[in-house]
Amino acid sequence: MKRIERVYQQVVRISRQLTPAEIGQGAGATTKQLVTDLGIVRPNVSKALNDLVRTGKLVKLAGRPVRYLTPELAQQPVPAPPAVVPPAPPVAAMPTDFFDKMIGAHGSLKNQVEQAKAAMLYPPKGLNTLIIGPTGSGKTFFVHGMYQFSTVHQIVTTDKPLITFNCADYAHNPELLMSHLFGYTKGAFTGANEDKDGLIQEAEGGMLFLDEVHRLPPEGQEMIFYFMDHGTYSRLGETAKTHHANVRLVCATTENPESSLLATFVRRIPITIQLPAFNQRPAKERIQLLQSLFSLEANRIHKQVQISEDVVKALLGSVTYGNVGQLKSNIQLVCAQGFLRHMQSNDSIMITAEDLPASIQSGIATLASNREDLGEVTKLLEPVLAIGPDQTSATLQQDAYELPYNLYEIIGDKAAILKSEGLDQDHINNFITTDINLHLKSFYHETAIDEQADNKLAEIVDRDIIDLTKEIQGKVQELLGYTFKRNFVYAVSLHISSFVKRIQSGKLVRNISEDLKGMVADYPKELEAASMIKQELENHYDAPIPKSEVYYLTILLASLRSVSVAGKVGVVVAAHGSSTASSMAQVVNKLLSADNLLAYDMPIEMSPQIAYQGIVERVRQADNGNGVILLVDMGSLSTFSQRIYKETGIQVKTIDMVTTAMVLEAVRKTELIDNDLNIIYSELKEFHGYSKVNGDTLPSVKALANKSAATQSLPRAVVAICSTGEGTAMQIKKIIEQQLSEQLIDDVTVLPISVVNMQQTLYQLGQEYHIIAAAGIVKPDLPVPFVDLERLLQDDGHDFFEQVSAAIDHEELQASSPNLTKELCESYMKDYFLYLNPHKMIDILWRYAETLSDTLKTSFTETFRIGLILHVAGALERTLLQQTITASAAERATVKQSPYYQGIQKSNAVLQEQLQLRLNDDEIYYVEQLFDTQAQKSVS
Secondary structure, eight states, X not given: OOHHHHHHHHHHHHHHTXXXXXXHTTOOEEHHHXXXXXXXXXXXXXXXXXXXXXXXXXXXXXXXXXXXXXXXXXXXXXOOOOOSSOOOOOOOOOOOOGGGGSTTTTTXXXXXXXXHHHHHHSTTTOOOEEEEOOTTSSHHHHHHHHHHHHHHTTSSOTTSOEEEEEGGGGTTOHHHHHHHHHOBOTTSSTTOOSOBOOHHHHTTTSEEEXXXXXXXXXXXXXXXXXXXXXXXXXXXXXXXOXXXXXXXXXXXXXXXXXXXXXXXXHHTOOEEEEOXXXXXXXXXXXXXXXXXXXXXXXXXXXXXXXXXXXXXXXXXXXXXXXXXXXXXXXXXXXXXXXXXXXXXXXXXXXXXXXXXXXXXXXXXXXXXXXXXXXXXXXXXXXXXXXXXXXXXXXXXXXXXXXXXXXXXXXXHHHHHHHHHTTOOHHHHHHHHHHHHHHHHHHXXXXXXXXHXXXXXXXXXXXXXXXXXXXHXXXXXXXXXXXXXXXXXXXXXXXXXXXXXXXXXXXXXXXXXXXXXXXXXXXXXXXXXXXXXXXXXXXXXXXXXXXHHHHHXXXXXXXXXXXXXXXXXXXXXXXXXXXXXXXXXXXXXXXXXXXXXXXXXXXXXXXXXXXXXXXXXXXXXXXXXXXXXXXXXXXXXXXXXXXXXXXXXXXXXXXXXXXXXXXXXXXXXXXXXXXXXXXXXXXXXXXXXXXXXXXXXXXXXXXXXXXXXXXXXXXXXXXXXXXXSSSTHHHHHHHHHHHHHHHTTOOSEEXXXXXXXXXXXXXXXXXXXXXXXXXXXXXXXXXXXXXXXXHHHHHHTTHXXXXXXXXXXXXXXXXXXXXXXXXXXXHHHHHHHXXXXXXXXXXXXXXXXXXXXXXXXXXXXXXXXXXXXXXXXXXXXXXHHTTOOOOOOHHHHHTGGGSTTHHHHHHHHHHHHHHHSOXXXXXXXXXXXXXXXXXXXXXXX
16 A cells, blocks of 8 residues: 555544544644654655645644644534624625735736726626736736735635636647546546536636636637637537536736737737836835745744844846745745754854855845845845744735745654764754755756756757757657657757758758668658658748758657656565664655665575565566666675576676665666666666675686786886777777877777787787776677777767776876875765764775885785775674674684684774774675785785
């Protein structure tokens, strides 16, 4: 059963146990009660409750704590208490006029408010209205205000709804638009199995709000103005029957109606209300809006918020594209971060300019650029502005910029979890600040963020081309049957812009290679869509488009295709111990609310076969179609991957030496990267840089790959491997040299070699060159970047050469900075360990490595030194948590015979002396194993 269903059923059970009297007194299920009853963490319960309220399955009651009931019980009449004294006759209350409380109603919005009232009051059924204003200026808010004004003055009864419809959702499909607005009859189209009312019928007696009405195609506008004229309509599929509806129609647009709407449509709307942009409103109103929005947050926090004069100026100046909506988003971000810093204090929250992110701080300079405006704002401000709860002006229950959850509850819960896990306040603040940004950015992605992206694109591409591309996108998606991400607008508009410039310069025809024609043949649907785009461009620009453009457009469409055929990569944690894996998963689930993470605990006495079957079952559960990352505590479990794949067909990638930090990183990457198992695996391997290397390697080649810093002064080389070392290998050599030149990588020799006797050849070359990469028909047994021949020829091996460049940069940094390794280790520890203090630990761990190196009379490579330090750090973290990994009795028995044992013991004494922590024989075994898998010893 899903979490949301469990929450709903528990609320139903609690509701049914209440008496009518208790319901009348405001009784109901609380979040805290549900957390206790169900054993689900508070953020997940809160999210489920908000979703249930939004879908109408539950009702949220006013008061503190907030309580929840089923709608039937919430509407149940409350029995009257026994009458002792006859009640006094009720005093008729004057209805509250929503517009009287609206900021600007007697200022910059005075005319607009009068227009709205006139539209609502005009007999017999009001006037159709068009509201114009930029994104975030308050159009939706204003429409809700009109509706509330109508209900207060009994123009519209409270049981009649306000229906909102966003025209952008169906801008390029008039038939689908018609079915949503007017309904359809059974059999009107495939899947229409019964008659269905449309939004017009749902809005009967109430109001219908058509948002983004400029996105309606001409056919859609014609449908609407016919309804305006006659008050009648037909469902899709009907030919004779007509229906009547009494609906007050309000439309909104961000565009100039004269250029974006049919003249016949605009003529049928007698009232046009123009809302000003935020920065066009008087300074007094902008400050009042800021105070009102801060008061909403203060009400959620239950604390007073104090903001300095500079904070007010920065926030006002930060509004550049999203108007009131952007201001609200910025205020929520600032308050959330302030709440985090003052969570342990009962006092008010003080926010100064130093607390603001750079993007908002820059608002001070923006405001200061207009000296007159700055002067007006300054006159109205005190050094500190104190804002408490319940100081808002006219507000709505919910608007387009209202978060669907209590952000402060989430912050409080996660901070408590992180603190219990041993993090200091700086790390808690950094973690949750990132989380706050992710919450707000994801929520506002479809509003202000998209508007900003359009503005950025419009700086380099004509707005006409952007609009044309958006029209083309709808038609292409309809033709192909799948949707594109936002990159379609960017890629295609830039392509068209480039094409237009070629027309202007007289360069029309591009050469078409046979390879390109062959590729196009693999995408017949995209080829058809590209031909359609060619026709659209010819119609728009009234000029012939060459055939060559169709081929390039086809490949462009194929590369932009984004069909989600599977879900996120799954994550399974498997570790020895009765609760080791589940404890790590529990921490991560609480922090990230992961829906793709499962754990499997393996008690020490459990047989390997039972453990294998249990892990297979977890892998099956975690797989969403894109494979599973398996995180284990010991390398022996890494052999399960191939076996699981053969049995289940599920791709599994395994990483050992798991820590809580590794599980956090794995889940985080599956959220960001979504569904590419190989990319996630590669990045996690880099994150977990001290993982053991599997497989046998010839000592001579291993020596070649792990040269000390002194031998890395040899000239750098890339090997090109082919069957003979000639012919194809020479072609590979030319391609590599060209790419190295384009990447500005100098002083690298390309050496063509034969696959015959490759190991011996590599050893010999290793005496003269420092091999940094390889390419060709087979991958050599070297830990260096490699690109196979097919990928090198297809896309020039772009990623490969980036790796080569990064490796060279890293080597040069190591040579120029003797402290780099130490700084790098500390940086890794800051990012990836939850319980250790990197600043205090790094010197101790560095001394550990130095002691081991001196005792063994061995020089470590920097790569091995980093791996050793991070491995020991992980061992200490496991020791602190009493979750150390285990080795078999046979493996432990070999430790004391190891030539490294005495040196490791001497280094362990450093830990005992400095930290009073002792590594057990199991952990010592795995430290010893590092030498067999990664270290190359150079005896002094």
